[in-house]
Amino acid sequence: MTRQMTGAKMVVQALRDQGVDTIFGYPGGAVLPIYDEVFQQNAIRHILVRHEQGAVHAAEGYARSTGKPGVVLVTSGPGATNAVTGLTDALMDSIPIVVLTGQVPTFMIGTDAFQEADTVGITRPCTKHNWLVKDTEKLSGVIHEAFHVATKGRPGPVLVDIPKDVQFATGAYTPPAKTKVSRYQPQLKGDMETIIELVEAIENAEKPLFYTGGGVINSGPAASQLLRELVEATGFPITSTLMGLGAYPASGDKWLGMLGMHGLYEANLSMHGCDLMINVGARFDDRITGRLDAFSPQSRKAHIDIDPSSINKVIRVDMPIVGDIAHVLEDVLKVWKARGRKVNRDGIAKWWKQIEDWRKVDCLKYKPSPKTIKPQHALTRLEALTKKYDRYICTEVGQHQMWAAQYLGFEDPNRWMTSGGLGTMGYGFPASIGVQMGHPDALVINVAGEASWLMNMQEMGTAVQYNLPVKQFILNNERLGMVRQWQELLHGERYSHSWSAALPDFVKLAEAFGAKGILCKDPADLDEAIMEMIEHPGPVIFDCLVEKHENCFPMIPSGEPHNKMLLSDAKTKDAIGTKGAVMV
Amino acid sequence: MSPLQIKKGSNKHSAYNLRPTFSDVQETHTLAVLVDNEAGVLARVIGLFSGRGYNIDSLTVAEVDHAGHLSRITIVTTGTPQVIEQIKAQLGRIIPVHEVHDLTVEGSSVERELALIKVASKGEQRVEALRLADIFRAHVVDSTLESFVFQITGTPEKVDAFADLMRPLGLVEVARTGVAALSRGA
Numbered sequence: 001m002t003r004q005m006t007g008a009k010m011v012v013q014a015l016r017d018q019g020v021d022t023i024f025g026y027p028g029g030a031v032l033p034i035y036d037e038v039f040q041q042n043a044i045r046h047i048l049v050r051h052e053q054g055a056v057h058a059a060e061g062y063a064r065s066t067g068k069p070g071v072v073l074v075t076s077g078p079g080a081t082n083a084v085t086g087l088t089d090a091l092m093d094s095i096p097i098v099v100l101t102g103q104v105p106t107f108m109i110g111t112d113a114f115q116e117a118d119t120v121g122i123t124r125p126c127t128k129h130n131w132l133v134k135d136t137e138k139l140s141g142v143i144h145e146a147f148h149v150a151t152k153g154r155p156g157p158v159l160v161d162i163p164k165d166v167q168f169a170t171g172a173y174t175p176p177a178k179t180k181v182s183r184y185q186p187q188l189k190g191d192m193e194t195i196i197e198l199v200e201a202i203e204n205a206e207k208p209l210f211y212t213g214g215g216v217i218n219s220g221p222a223a224s225q226l227l228r229e230l231v232e233a234t235g236f237p238i239t240s241t242l243m244g245l246g247a248y249p250a251s252g253d254k255w256l257g258m259l260g261m262h263g264l265y266e267a268n269l270s271m272h273g274c275d276l277m278i279n280v281g282a283r284f285d286d287r288i289t290g291r292l293d294a295f296s297p298q299s300r301k302a303h304i305d306i307d308p309s310s311i312n313k314v315i316r317v318d319m320p321i322v323g324d325i326a327h328v329l330e331d332v333l334k335v336w337k338a339r340g341r342k343v344n345r346d347g348i349a350k351w352w353k354q355i356e357d358w359r360k361v362d363c364l365k366y367k368p369s370p371k372t373i374k375p376q377h378a379l380t381r382l383e384a385l386t387k388k389y390d391r392y393i394c395t396e397v398g399q400h401q402m403w404a405a406q407y408l409g410f411e412d413p414n415r416w417m418t419s420g421g422l423g424t425m426g427y428g429f430p431a432s433i434g435v436q437m438g439h440p441d442a443l444v445i446n447v448a449g450e451a452s453w454l455m456n457m458q459e460m461g462t463a464v465q466y467n468l469p470v471k472q473f474i475l476n477n478e479r480l481g482m483v484r485q486w487q488e489l490l491h492g493e494r495y496s497h498s499w500s501a502a503l504p505d506f507v508k509l510a511e512a513f514g515a516k517g518i519l520c521k522d523p524a525d526l527d528e529a530i531m532e533m534i535e536h537p538g539p540v541i542f543d544c545l546v547e548k549h550e551n552c553f554p555m556i557p558s559g560e561p562h563n564k565m566l567l568s569d570a571k572t573k574d575a576i577g578t579k580g581a582v583m584v
Numbered sequence: 585m586s587p588l589q590i591k592k593g594s595n596k597h598s599a600y601n602l603r604p605t606f607s608d609v610q611e612t613h614t615l616a617v618l619v620d621n622e623a624g625v626l627a628r629v630i631g632l633f634s635g636r637g638y639n640i641d642s643l644t645v646a647e648v649d650h651a652g653h654l655s656r657i658t659i660v661t662t663g664t665p666q667v668i669e670q671i672k673a674q675l676g677r678i679i680p681v682h683e684v685h686d687l688t689v690e691g692s693s694v695e696r697e698l699a700l701i702k703v704a705s706k707g708e709q710r711v712e713a714l715r716l717a718d719i720f721r722a723h724v725v726d727s728t729l730e731s732f733v734f735q736i737t738g739t740p741e742k743v744d745a746f747a748d749l750m751r752p753l754g755l756v757e758v759a760r761t762g763v764a765a766l767s768r769g770a
Contacts, residue, residue, distance in 0.1 A: 309673035
């Protein structure tokens with residue numbers, strides 16, 4: 001049955017019919033009719049953020065931790081432009097987000113009206129798709145299509161721009177079931193011939209390796225389950241990108257740890273030395289490959305990805321399989337089992353022996369200090385003390401993010417929220433708010449650097465208003481740590497603007513917002529302070545003063561292949577002369 | 585050599601010096617892209633090319649199915665084989681794009697372009713321009729005592745050749761439609 005209603009009411013009805021229970025937003029002139037409808041119902045909870053960027057990151061955190069699309073409601077003009085960073089972040093990391101923006105009335109579009117911006121024009125390159133709806137009759141259909149596009153295929157952010165007169169006008173509402181079937185239907189099943197070729201390669205490989213990414217998590221819980229089954233059954237080692245952590249459990253004995261620029265020695269050398277690389281839902285990002293002409297030179301490469309444009313983009317692969325990870329892995333397992341579950345046992349045993357030798361290097365060891373808290377130590381303790389909780393981790397961007405990826409272990413998918421592709425400082429705090437909304441009883445920790453955290457610190461108001469007990473675990477080195485590290489390594493130790501001379505007192509800051517602040521600077525107090533943070537029922541800012549000049553290792557210098565990695569004992573001072581440092 | 589194993593003065597440590605080892609032979613391809621004729625669809629296609637640094641040698645667009653609201657965009661582009669493959673895959677990702685055809689590899693195709701060419705001259709030059717127009721099967725669509733406007737259709741190369749010949753004969757202005765293309769056969 002189609003029903004007549006205003007455009008504003010349609011928006012709320014469509015969200016309800018799409019199963020939305022939480023939206024993140026900020027009101028303004030051009031969305032007032034929709035906010036009026038939000039006010040008059042209780043099925044959808046609206047979280048008032050303090051900045052529209054925070055709304056989108058919160059929706060990302062919600063989406064990544066629940067597997068459901070995140071929904072954002074903001075106004076026209078500045079409301080929409082403030083959402084752009086979040087949209088780009090979601091596009092790079094393939095996160096399903098639906099952003100609804102108000103727009104000036106249709107008859108004022110193009111007149112430089114108050115708070116007018118060409119929202120669909122601005123967001124065209126940073127959304128998977130966007131719509132400007134000029135007719136109330138089409139509004140419900142477009143919103144349903146928006147959810148379809150955001151969640152199907154390679155997920156991504158979409159935006160629906162709704163002029164204010166369209167919100168006021170009346171039209172027929174079409175429920176999702178009555179909406180015409182979308183033409184957008186990405187291919188789910190992989191090509192069987194190539195799958196058989198991959199199975200043959202699996203049967204014969206002497207030095208195989210799974211290289212997995214965020215696509216496994218995006219595909220859903222079944223994909224992680226099938227991946228685990230395939231890894232256990234074949235006995236192949238597995239590594240993952242930053243985005244894919246948790247798809248295979250960190251405690252699993254086939255787990256090599258994260259790979260890439262700050263990945264583990266054994267993971268990177270396995271990538272370099274393998275003879276069969278099975279890329280499952282990763283995209284050969286430059287932080288992973290390093291120098292392309294020396295990337296894994298001896299391997300045959302299979303690439304499973306739902307997005308055809310990911311295939312052969314930067315690395316030529318031998319076995320491209322376009323399809324949904326869960327569908328393809330299911331077929332791979334089926335074919336491999338039907339052919340007698342064969343693998344090259346002798347070869348793989350030798351390969352594991354080699355990997356064990358690399359593991360012995362113990363690339364994550366660091367020099368502990370009795371006086372100052374080493375960031376690695378802080379994370380090791382955080383891991384030990386929070387492991388047993390129902391735990392979700394967010395991060396900001398920088399050294400702390402890489403250390404978190406190295407020193408924290410993830411047993412399940414959807415437990416790790418970090419800005420990978422875009423590298424958005426300020427992502428983690430609002431994301432943690434979104435995660436907590438999706439998981440009210442869980443322990444949600446944002447591992448942060450003080451500089452990143454300050455970029456969206458206004459969301460402290462949101463956390464306090466909704467009493468979201470998010471734990472802001474700030475590794476405070478009073479520096480832009482990763483920038484400082486690069487300046488040390490590549491720019492002759494000229495620390496240009498990579499430190500802050502006016503940091504707030506984080507404990508007082510927390511108290512000013514009505515939250516709890518904890519300061520910790522002595523390694524001896526660390527465990528007790530972390531427990532205090534965990535046990536506090538509300539939001540906490542944990543100001544952990546750490547060693548100021550610690551560098552993040554291991555590290556593949558940019559433009560180098562995997563086997564040229566630097567370990568923590570590398571002497572980095574004067575690593576590059578003044579002349580060399582002028583080049584980036 | 586430093587502990588980073590990078591020679592002083594080398595640019596090897598650039599984060600962006602990561603060129604892949606694909607063939608770098610430049611090829612020109614003609615792509616036919618069938619899209620929903622909706623607001624912004626051309627901007628999506630053009631934005632893809634500018635945003636990802638691809639070339640557009642020529643682009644034409646018009647609605648070809650009024651009932652189905654479908655437009656056909658014909659794009660001539662130049663790039664390495666890997667870039668051409670990427671362009672096709674990226675075009676395929678755009679939601680209102682129905683089909684992407686690479687006419688250059690999908691069998692042979694017919695490519696035509698229309699141009700209007702204004703030539704102003706007198707005396708022998710004017711006669712010569714008319715004579716060449718006849719050879720090229722260009723039509724006179726406007727004429728004054730001092731000028732002609734020729735209409736010529738053909739491959740882009742033929743249009744180029746005709747325009748080049750008109751240059752010493754008083755060429756004033758050229759307007760070209762860009763390439764329209766269809767595959768040969770049924």
